[in-house]
Amino acid sequence: MRNSTCPDTRWAWIEIDQAALRRNTRAFKSRLGRGTQLMCVVKADAYGHGAVPCARVxxxxxxxxxAVATVEEGIELREAGIEEPILILSEPPMECVATLVNYDLMPSIYNEDFALAYGECAASMDRVGRYHLAVDTGMNRIGLLPKEVLEFRRAIDFHRGLECAGTFTHFATADVLEGWDFDLQWKRFTDTITALEQAGLNPGLVHCDNTPATILHPETHFDMxxxxxxxxxxxxSEVTVPRLDLEPVMSVRARVTRTAFxxxxxxxxxxxxxxxxxxxxQIATIPIGYADGLSRNLSGKMEVLVGGMRCRQVGRICMDQCMFAVDVNGARSYRPAHPVSCGDLVTIMGEQDGDCITADDIAALRDTINYEVTCNFGMRLEKVYV
Structure with missing residues (x-):
């Protein structure tokens, strides 16, 4: 572990390992065939890791x-100088069409009124509004049903202010090997793309693979x-673990602010x-709580790493602070316990002294997924890029 520094204003923070992020990105890029593009999803502030710094890496x-989830997330990237194409992974409100055109953000489209309003706005600015057509092949979340796609495209393709830059769907069960549901979604999507091409309609970049599909199903990589x-x-998913080595990018640290017996x-x-x-x-306090993403449901269930020890968190996790206990005389002989001091480094998530607590470990205790764990930690804690 690197020597950890912390913000001047608070002894609790997130560390983002930029080298690990770079290696993970290259690992995925290397799995793609020649000509297949990599779209990096940086929604929700890059899953809590910081959208702009991560996008630059x-x-x-x-x-x-x-790809982002909201118009505001796309604007943040543009204003930070990110010039690559940016897809919004849903259809935003019609009222924001001028903003989309001004910032060159591509919406997902599946509503005719929105599409035409977007095209009119783009044409009025002597621009072309690029979009990606969303196809609902079974996720039942957004998009057109496959049977609706041809009619939809024919209804809007006349407009000079519109350009279909891509056609996509989203898999619900890509992490299930030999899954019947995945195969059905795949067939529905490929049939839709074939129908578009046979009708002389350009689908743009064809893409359907999320993280698990990218790892497990190279035959479905398409254009991106x-x-x-x-x-x-x-x-x-556990299924993808043996297929690709990845390095955790986020660690969550704190320093002890008070001790008592x-x-x-x-x-x-x-x-x-x-x-x-x-x-x-010994009861030690660290300045991190449920407002920082350390769920109150973890109270009394989790451990922290400090001074070569695993120590149990005790008492209810507060909004901004929590406590852990050091059993100074009661530890097992092969891992002796010793008192901690104010300023000692504590790891809530990450590696310290050869031991490690992962986002998956915390997710299991919370009965949730690792995605939610990092998103929660990213809401308030200051990020330190190392």
Whole structure:
């Protein structure tokens, strides 16, 4: 582990390993055939990792395009100087069509009224509004049904202000090997692309692969792959783990702000759900809580790394702080416990002293997925890029 620095204003922060992010991006780029583009998904502030700094690293490592979830996320990239094509992975409100044109952001389209309004706005500015057509092959979230695609394209293709830059779908079960549902979605999509081409309608860049499909299904790569969570060193499924080596990009650190040896029977934090069970239990405080993404549901379940020890978090996690216990005299002999001091480095997620706590470890305790873990941590904690 590198020597960890922290912000001047608070002893809790996120570390983003730019070298790991670069290697992960190159690992995915290397899986793609000649001519197949890599679209890096940086929505939700790059899954909590920081959209603009991550996009810059990815661009240098081979990213061809970027994808976001909202218009605001696209604007942030443009204003930071990201010039590559940017796809918004849904159809935004009609009221923002001028913003899309001004910032050269490509919306996903599946509503005729929106498409025509977008085309009119683009034409009025002597521009062409590029878009990607979303096809719903079974996710039942956004897009046109396959049977609606030809009629839709014929209804809007007359407009000089519109250009179909791509056609895509999204798999619901790409992480299931030999899955019948995946095969059905794949067939629906390929049949739709074939129908477009036979009708003389250009589908633009054809893409359907998310992170698991990119890893597990090279036959479905088409013109471009949309990679998200894997870029940040997290696997979407246990099935993909043996197929590709990835390096975690985010670590969550803190420094101890207070220590004490409360008397036996004293309670810790709200509700006193934990009481000191015996002598020589040290209680240490770190300035990170549920407002920083450390879910309150982890109270009493998680551990932290400090000084070569794994220490149990105790008491209810507060909004901005939490506590952990050091059993100074009760540790097993092969891992002796010792008191901690104010300023000592604590790792909530990441590697320290040869031990590691992963986003998957935390996700399992929360009964959620690693995506949510990093997104939550990215909401308030300051990011330090190392």
């Amino acid at each position: 990815m661009r240098g490592a081979g990213a061809d395009q970027f 792959c949309r990679v998200g969570v894997g870029l940040y060193g997290m696997h979407p 409360p008397p036996v029977g004293e309670g810790v934090s709200y509700g006193y759900v934990y009481r000191v069970p015996k002598q020589n239990i």
